[in-house]
Amino acid sequence: MASTTVRAIQRALKARGHELGTSGPARDGVDGALGRDLERSLTLRAMLAELGGGAAGAPAAAPAAAAAPSRPAAGGFAFGARSLAALAGVHPDLVRVATRAIAISAVDFMVIEGVRTPARQRELYAKGRTTAQLRAAGVDGVAGRPGEAKVTWTLASNHFVKGDGFGHAIDCLPAPFDWKEAAPFDRMAAAMFAAARECRVAIRWGADWDRDGRARERGESDAPHFELWRR
Numbered sequence: 001m002a003s004t005t006v007r008a009i010q011r012a013l014k015a016r017g018h019e020l021g022t023s024g025p026a027r028d029g030v031d032g033a034l035g036r037d038l039e040r041s042l043t044l045r046a047m048l049a050e051l052g053g054g055a056a057g058a059p060a061a062a063p064a065a066a067a068a069p070s071r072p073a074a075g076g077f078a079f080g081a082r083s084l085a086a087l088a089g090v091h092p093d094l095v096r097v098a099t100r101a102i103a104i105s106a107v108d109f110m111v112i113e114g115v116r117t118p119a120r121q122r123e124l125y126a127k128g129r130t131t132a133q134l135r136a137a138g139v140d141g142v143a144g145r146p147g148e149a150k151v152t153w154t155l156a157s158n159h160f161v162k163g164d165g166f167g168h169a170i171d172c173l174p175a176p177f178d179w180k181e182a183a184p185f186d187r188m189a190a191a192m193f194a195a196a197r198e199c200r201v202a203i204r205w206g207a208d209w210d211r212d213g214r215a216r217e218r219g220e221s222d223a224p225h226f227e228l229w230r231r
């Protein structure tokens, strides 16, 4: 990771009140180095995940231009630049729900992906499949990546731009930004559903596809995913 990127993250961490020590030219801990304390920072782990060098199973994110963490607002959290950028092109109903959810959520979370192109969906579909399996499924122009964990089971996606001109799905990652921990996803989902009720918008969660309130009952594993529910 470039030291300029590390410095930008360090400045963002300082702004959030993280103690980084006294290294660096300004003796404020902003030194561009991946120090031990900084590496332990949950926020940096999220940034690393976003930049594609992080947690196993994390979908490769689009190149992170403005990797700023969310800043706590009065009584809650708020989306940072990366989340706001990911919400571009997403249906206003879902944006309203997510924006309300982050304000009332007990756990900080980021929006890591919103609108997705069919080409990107094919790339994701290649994970955990051989090239032969892709061709058999009618997927051309992308090589299989059988060594990676499967991340999607469909070539259709509510992340695509729909007939109304908006994407209908977002993927969100809660603190402490560990893909294997279920509890933070449940807390994030609780905030999303509370916000959806307030906003009178029906949503569906990737860990509860049949919307019966019982998460993962059939092994649903797309806990970052929320989409508009249209009957």
Ligand SMILES: [Zn+2]
Pocket: 159, 169, 170, 171, 224, 225, 226
């Ligand atoms: Zn998704």
